[in-house]
Amino acid sequence: MATLITLLTDFGAADSYAGEVKGVLLTQVHGAALVDITHEVPPGDVRAGQYVLSRVWHRFPKGSVHLAVVDPGVGTARRALAAGAAGHFFVAPDNGLLSFLPADTHFVSLPIPPGASPTFHARDVFAPAAAQLALGAALAHLGQPVTDPHRAPLPTPHHDGAALVGEVIYVDRFGTLVSNIPGPDVEPGVRLSVAGTEIGTLARTFGDVGRGQVVAFVGSGGTVEIAVRDGSAARLLGVGVGAEVRA
Amino acid sequence: MATLITLLTDFGAADSYAGEVKGVLLTQVHGAALVDITHEVPPGDVRAGQYVLSRVWHRFPKGSVHLAVVDPGVGTARRALAAGAAGHFFVAPDNGLLSFLPADTHFVSLPIPPGASPTFHARDVFAPAAAQLALGAALAHLGQPVTDPHRAPLPTPHHDGAALVGEVIYVDRFGTLVSNIPGPDVEPGVRLSVAGTEIGTLARTFGDVGRGQVVAFVGSGGTVEIAVRDGSAARLLGVGVGAEVRA
């Protein structure tokens, strides 16, 4: 049986860190199937890591274990968490990275073994816990219950009169601006704007406009996105995470 | 049994897209073995994607399924294809990405499910089709036959008197210029040139010249390559894809 363990970190692809974690996992869980979600979360960017993981985890089969480490506070008093929700398992630092999990999620606090490197809990704390979960250990077996995990959810839009006001919460490789405005919340015919620039009404996809033109559509994550066909909206509009989006 | 599914995309390594596709595949094909060929095709560069995939697919065992998505026209009227050739299976947009496949390849057109995101067919159209193929579904079962797939083959060299005139079709990480001139077509003793710069005759490998010197040889893909030992030919010669190569 191949137990699935996914990895999401800000370790980058060049250093030894992801490899060391994989070695620990494969030593402890014979035949585990490891899946790299990404190791390219911008260093220390808990919010970007949270956004990516929130989009990905539920695509995997139940029983998957998700190891998520974006951990600028490694080695400090911040807790190390394991969690269970919707049949999935998670290990991550208690810094908001798992804020997307539902309210009924079970959290436990992982003990830090005395020999753990204070700067590499991914290898010495989270990977062993992920291995335990992959091997079938009960969450309650791994640590003490935690009822107050650090929650730092991504911002949500608010109303300003008739307008819905959200913001850019992620910029992808293509320079596409991903907003937090749910597609179904946008009234038909409403004209959108980003950081004061008018974009027009919602289209369906890139190809609905000419090359180099700006287009807004409901993206694959279910929220409004602003893109440039065969180009970068982030560069063309000169905006990034936090920019106001109005619909 | 581990069914092999390879992935080649221009999604980059940082965003959620490759992870979402992997989740769909692993949910639908229990125990599938996923192999990343690359997610670093330059955004929208169908030709570069075609070149990389043309070098790689036949190295995998028969029965492998190759998911290839470089898809600037996603969500438009361009068709979504599945294909079978030489015992391998492919899913890709109908934009020329599979132009390297032989003339007797079987192509079918994949239906687009109503709920598919118009900007993420990799997740909602191609991954489910790849999963079906990995589970043993017949190609004919997946869609209507296509007899006129979009073909945009890489350019081929031509003769100019005694000279063979080709071009750079790919530049790799090392700055090595990969041409489309087949090694066996180069007459012994012929002096090569790139964009007007004389290179000399074919050598065997980098180490045949001094550090920082330009060298031409028959590369691992079978065509003439121009490199700089411990350096970058692309940078030193200031040329890239499309530059003329004469032999």
Place this chain on the structure above:
Amino acid sequence: MATLITLLTDFGAADSYAGEVKGVLLTQVHGAALVDITHEVPPGDVRAGQYVLSRVWHRFPKGSVHLAVVDPGVGTARRALAAGAAGHFFVAPDNGLLSFLPADTHFVSLPIPPGASPTFHARDVFAPAAAQLALGAALAHLGQPVTDPHRAPLPTPHHDGAALVGEVIYVDRFGTLVSNIPGPDVEPGVRLSVAGTEIGTLARTFGDVGRGQVVAFVGSGGTVEIAVRDGSAARLLGVGVGAEVRA
């Protein structure tokens, strides 16, 4: 049974090279589990490759095969090696990449098949040898014994009076300077310096100093590291590999 084969190269993630190697391995070893350690060793940087591999290999279970190719001398007279140590197997060019292996390591010299591409031994020499080892072939079966492998170990610190003088041997993604000074060799209370800049005494982890401040600690590889909390020590101090570290 999933045989583990790890890959460490300087091929980058964009080109066909890693994919071609994976195809060869999976064609020859049905069901092999491939693990990317990294393909982002800086081009030709044997020393960086050596450092990363030296940290990672022993984290994997015994029986693993490690394919390591950073090979600026590919196709020249440099030998191609297979090696066995501590229950692990290795294939690599004979250029110092495996210098971290213990003195009692068994090395053999791999024959170069006539058809091998002179610029791609990873695919045509090392991958087939790794496949053989993964399938259980004895090392002695693969080639002639080698008793004088090229050894180019990473530098070690020396004493200068009471001071221990080492150097930066690696800079990671976070800009952290990894030195070669073993943590246990640093006397309590000793003040460290990097390239003449005073750093202070050893702390435990990033979080022990304020944001943007320099901190030294014993890193996860067991040696002294110098970092900047939420920043880059390499950038702030303007130093890199080779910079003197005094303790």
